[in-house]
Amino acid sequence: MSDLHSPYGGLDSGEHLPGSRGEHVLQRLFDTGDKAKRFYDRQVVDHLTDEMREFLARQEMAFVGTADAAGNCDTTFRAGPPGFVRVLGDRTLIYPEFRGNGVLASLGNIMENAHISLLFVDFFEDLVGLHVNGSATITTSYDAERRHGLVDDDRTAPGRRADRWVTVEVEEAYIHCSKHIPRFSKQDRRERGPAGRKPAGEEYFGVPQLRAAGAESRRPGREEVRERTG
Template sequence: MFATRDRAERFYERQVVDRLTPHMRDFVARQEMVFVGTADAAGNCDTSFRAGPPGFVRVVDDTRVMYPEFRGNGVLASLGNIMENAHLSLLFVDFFDDLVGLHINGSATITTAYDAARRYGLVDEDRTAPGRRAERWVMVEVEEAYIHCSKHIPLLTKQDRRERRSEGRRPAGDDYFGVGQVKVAGREREEAGKSVG
């Protein structure tokens, strides 16, 4: 349909591997963010963002990586999806130095912080997120790893969060996108409809 089969086959032959190369392992160890893609048993997708100091995603060996899960909003979309469907994708993008990305696709399992510490020695909280304690860890068994080329990756610069606040920017709180206002308006319309009927 899209006439790209030959290019795709060349890419798979040259760039896709079933384990992490030494360069990939070094790359992951330098990253401060990752996008996590999951889907439930019905195929409904979710993409989440995770961040921490360099090395917060740990390379266990050339076929396994682990990332920490912290206390969040309680929805647990990624973990809930993993419990129904173990397929997971990780996308690391270096926007600041190398301008390149790394895709890791694989199968995920969830483990407790206790088990991660006992089996893999993952107890150094300062490397995962200072002041935060991992409640669980997700182990990803690598099935595919390949490059995301730099062609359309923008070069970004880091800025201290405190500087941004002093610029008078609106804080990104719980209702940054005005969902509360929309829900109140919806309830008011619903109530008005009931009183008319």
């Protein structure tokens, strides 16, 4: 969300509120403006409170939303030991990026569009979430160590080295209430799941098999090869 004046044309009160023009229009249409304003007034801040910083220090996962210059969105998942997302101050946090599938979708979006949203959810103890929206920049490991003293340690990911870091300048932060958040229990990921099921691999959704079948169907048959080479 970004700061905008109320967008209701002649009904604009001049009041400065968080949020997008679209959400304000819908609040007017569905008569939820007073309820939304109470949420803005009570819950939305432009920095990380002490309680938020303590909450982040315990988190082991984050959902990261980015979009490219055209607005095409991507949401991804990041995880690590508690505190793998480091709080550098009440308006700045930073998280590590590791070598993955080589696509670099999130970082590519950040190159075009710095807006970023992070959602942290505590599924295990307090059943509450925290939204953090802001502006992102890509930082090399060398720069992260030189400027912030960040090194690979047990808080980053044991046995893994961060290729780069993403610095987020916080623009707003607010609660995600506990309603409907399920309670999870932690389990060693190396253990087999129900009925001895193995952890999901790259063939789980059938895409490699589908692509292989498509490639096979496009191969010329023997008779066609003979005609071509005849």
